[in-house]
Amino acid sequence: MIKSQHTVQFQNFKDLLWFLWDTQQCNDDALSLATSIAWAMWIRRNQKRNGKKFVTNPLLVQWVGQFSSDFRVVNVKSPLEFAKYSQAWKLHTDAVFKVNVDVATFSSQRMCGVGVAIRDEKGLVVGALS
Missing domain, CATH: 1.10.287 (Helix Hairpins)
Incomplete structure (x- = not known):
């Protein structure tokens, strides 16, 4: 009102x-x-x-x-x-790596891109590339 x-x-x-x-x-x-x-x-x-x-x-x-x-x-x-x-991300207690990958495509330019982030068991980035 x-x-x-x-x-x-x-x-x-x-x-x-x-x-x-x-x-x-x-x-x-x-x-x-x-x-x-x-x-x-x-x-x-x-x-x-x-x-x-x-x-x-x-x-x-x-x-x-x-x-x-x-x-x-x-x-x-x-x-x-x-x-x-509803599930939340949990911290691993073991020495493991988590890899996130994402892809973007640009059809008008006939191109694509890939991004990668690698994190350790504490969530800190230990490697990345695109």
């Missing part, structure tokens, strides 16, 4: 979000809803510009509200499910 009754104008969407977060102290659900409405309005604008069918603003807000509600329902994790998958 917006606490102030005066008109406020914003230069951009980021300023609106900061206003909602900081001044109005909105929770994550309210910010998510505001962002989703803006996203849906942007899609609606593009549909209108391209001569496609589009919904009215009240129907758009109603659809976003239902979409957000449905999203929250199907994406709620039970404490048991969360605990099942």
